[in-house]
Amino acid sequence: MSNQSRIRLEGVTKRWGASAAVDGISFDVTPGQFVILLGPSGCGKSTTLRMIAGLEEASDGQIHIGERNVTRLPPGDRGLSMVFQSYALFPHLSVADNIVFGLRSRKVPKDEQRQRLAKVAELVDLTDYLNRKPGQLSGGQRQRVALARSVISEHPICLMDEPLSNLDARLRSDMRREIKALQSRLNMTVIYVTHDQVEAMSMGDRVILMQHGKIVQDDSPDELYNRPASAFAASFIGSPAMNLLPLVTGENGAVIEGEPSTPVAPMEAAGGHLGIRPEDIALSTTSAAGVPAMVVSDEYLGADTIAHVTVGSHTVRVRMSGKHALAGQPCRLRWSSQHAHLFGSDGLRRDDITPHALPNAPRAVPRPPAVGSFQH
Amino acid sequence: MQLYGGLLLLPAAVLLTTFAYLPTITTVINSLFLPGFRGAPAEFVGLENYQVLFDDPTFWKVARNNLIYAVGTIPTSIALALGMALFVNGKLPGRGFVRMAYFTPTILPMIAAANIWMFFYAPQIGLFNKVLGALGFSGVNWLGDPNMALGSVIVMSVWKEAGFFMIFYLAALQGIAPELKEAADLEGTSRWSFFWRVTFPLLMPTTLFVLINALINAVRVVDHLFILTKGGPNNATNLLLYYVYENAFSFFDRTTAATITVVILLVLAVVATVKFTILDRRTHYQ
Numbered sequence A: 001m002s003n004q005s006r007i008r009l010e011g012v013t014k015r016w017g018a019s020a021a022v023d024g025i026s027f028d029v030t031p032g033q034f035v036i037l038l039g040p041s042g043c044g045k046s047t048t049l050r051m052i053a054g055l056e057e058a059s060d061g062q063i064h065i066g067e068r069n070v071t072r073l074p075p076g077d078r079g080l081s082m083v084f085q086s087y088a089l090f091p092h093l094s095v096a097d098n099i100v101f102g103l104r105s106r107k108v109p110k111d112e113q114r115q116r117l118a119k120v121a122e123l124v125d126l127t128d129y130l131n132r133k134p135g136q137l138s139g140g141q142r143q144r145v146a147l148a149r150s151v152i153s154e155h156p157i158c159l160m161d162e163p164l165s166n167l168d169a170r171l172r173s174d175m176r177r178e179i180k181a182l183q184s185r186l187n188m189t190v191i192y193v194t195h196d197q198v199e200a201m202s203m204g205d206r207v208i209l210m211q212h213g214k215i216v217q218d219d220s221p222d223e224l225y226n227r228p229a230s231a232f233a234a235s236f237i238g239s240p241a242m243n244l245l246p247l248v249t250g251e252n253g254a255v256i257e258g259e260p261s262t263p264v265a266p267m268e269a270a271g272g273h274l275g276i277r278p279e280d281i282a283l284s285t286t287s288a289a290g291v292p293a294m295v296v297s298d299e300y301l302g303a304d305t306i307a308h309v310t311v312g313s314h315t316v317r318v319r320m321s322g323k324h325a326l327a328g329q330p331c332r333l334r335w336s337s338q339h340a341h342l343f344g345s346d347g348l349r350r351d352d353i354t355p356h357a358l359p360n361a362p363r364a365v366p367r368p369p370a371v372g373s374f375q376h
Numbered sequence B: 001m002q003l004y005g006g007l008l009l010l011p012a013a014v015l016l017t018t019f020a021y022l023p024t025i026t027t028v029i030n031s032l033f034l035p036g037f038r039g040a041p042a043e044f045v046g047l048e049n050y051q052v053l054f055d056d057p058t059f060w061k062v063a064r065n066n067l068i069y070a071v072g073t074i075p076t077s078i079a080l081a082l083g084m085a086l087f088v089n090g091k092l093p094g095r096g097f098v099r100m101a102y103f104t105p106t107i108l109p110m111i112a113a114a115n116i117w118m119f120f121y122a123p124q125i126g127l128f129n130k131v132l133g134a135l136g137f138s139g140v141n142w143l144g145d146p147n148m149a150l151g152s153v154i155v156m157s158v159w160k161e162a163g164f165f166m167i168f169y170l171a172a173l174q175g176i177a178p179e180l181k182e183a184a185d186l187e188g189t190s191r192w193s194f195f196w197r198v199t200f201p202l203l204m205p206t207t208l209f210v211l212i213n214a215l216i217n218a219v220r221v222v223d224h225l226f227i228l229t230k231g232g233p234n235n236a237t238n239l240l241l242y243y244v245y246e247n248a249f250s251f252f253d254r255t256t257a258a259t260i261t262v263v264i265l266l267v268l269a270v271v272a273t274v275k276f277t278i279l280d281r282r283t284h285y286q
Helices: A045-053 A095-099 A101-105 A110-123 A139-152 A169-186 A197-203 A221-226 A231-236 B002-030 B048-054 B057-089 B095-107 B110-121 B127-134 B146-174 B178-186 B191-202 B204-220 B223-228 B240-250 B254-281
Strands: A007-016 A019-029 A034-038 A060-065 A080-083 A157-161 A189-194 A206-211 A214-219 A243-249 A254-256 A259-265 A273-276 A282-284 A291-300 A304-311 A314-321 A330-334 A340-343
Touching: A007 A045, A019 A045, A019 A060, A019 A214, A034 A045, A034 A169, A034 A197, A045 A080, A045 A157, A045 A189, A080 A139, A080 B178, A095 A101, A095 A110, A095 A139, A101 A110, A101 A139, A101 B178, A101 B191, A110 A139, A139 A169, A169 A197, A189 A197, A197 A221, A206 A221, A206 A231, A214 A221, A214 A231, A231 A243, A231 A273, A231 A340, A243 A314, A259 A291, A259 A340, A304 A330, B002 B254, B048 B057, B048 B254, B057 B095, B057 B146, B057 B204, B057 B240, B095 B146, B110 B127, B110 B146, B110 B223, B146 B204, B146 B223, B178 B191, B191 B204, B204 B240, B204 B254, B240 B254
Parallel strands: A034 A189, A034 A206, A080 A157, A157 A189
Antiparallel strands: A007 A019, A007 A060, A206 A214, A243 A254, A243 A273, A254 A259, A273 A340, A282 A330, A291 A304, A291 A330, A304 A314
């Protein structure tokens, strides 16, 4: 694979007046990678993408594609294609004309246009719809037209701006797989913007998590899930999100606020947070060892049950497979030390101290899949 | 239930019947009769009035004037309106002010606008002749010269109408999703190509609407003639509706007035139908 589709950002910044929507972002995308820009709305991920595309001009910093500095180049000269959230299909043109729109702009000969159209239409399964107008297509089909339009350009780089957010849940999971398959088949470099952590986890080779215009964590989905770099990253990934419990000074170490009986971490951890994923907590009867707690309610979700449990002055969510009716019962919570994460008072991960293991906590239930399947 | 529906329609139906349909029917009937002298009953003459009208050279002159007027005002004002709309839809400093400036002629009543243009066109003290004089050219009798008068009236009408049509184009332009431009930009589509391949086709419904309106205005609006030329010199600027007015209220020839009115209605109806059937098929409605 040539170096042509390598994308490099160096200190890229976008300011609107005094506030910075994107604040000095740097990353390097290697050819063929599927990179996700993930974050809550307003975190600057779309602006970053639009600066790479050239639809917004960077206030500061540099963008390189391949060997070229494209920071000031117009979008058409950057050699990339883009799929918009709204698909941006031309409503008065047929599907075929929509797909070859860019080829006509680039004055590709008619014969070649036809060949490429036939090939791409086959690829995204639109051959029977080429004469329709976008208004006569379903949401999923429109999505395919938008994909086809970016595929036919044969640019090695494709940018996607929340392409699935207008689809219903079932279609979304189908399209996730299709886009991923298309990307690996054509060996495209993709930068994909989403606020949906399920899309990020399931599609990305690499996830760049953003908040307030800055990169919070830039890692593989696996690392992001298992070693969140900050309390924000921990709370953003996973559904339900990781439980974050404030730690205060206790007699024999840091304890969960309002639950002074069981120290859960060394004294230095006080003032920060203890993070445990709902699926990493084992719930057992009061006779066993562990942190005393009380089940308030339970949500049955089919494959598993989410129990809401109060510990001290806080509520934690515990995920158990199967159906359980536990509301109103006292219980004990346990977790192993490698599944507990400590975050300092600044919100950043602390690896210098390890949380206490709660007395040999065997997993009570088999660990459910890493990414929730019930929300999407 | 049907009674309620009927009652709800009644006010509009009464007004329309009284002021639109009945007068139309009476006009058609009038155009088929000759009034009797000294209280004698009107005499049915069939299409003889039309025969007389078509033999009248003044009618043909006025009709030709109106055709020139339509051809002179409609494409120019539409093109100008589209150009202005594209201009003020973009990013430019003082955009609100420019938009207002373009729209101002529309707010002015035609009579007031015509009075302003009187001063522009006036032979000795007029603005245009002053400017020409300052540049060393001899002045032109804008409204008095039969070869210039119709052109002068056309220029004024374009000035008056373009701003009005611009508003429709501006509204339509703002309804076009900005992503379309971005998607085209990513493919390196030039501005010119984007305009002809995307913007213009998407504006077709507006163009059609404006076209019909401009056509109706070309035979409907005659206010400026009252101020500027009164149809003269020698009918050089006389337009159909003004000719109807002259026949009815200056020459007191109601029959001819009615006959011309029916001809205008028929021509307008035919042209509008043709426009809608031909252009509609090629127009994309969102």
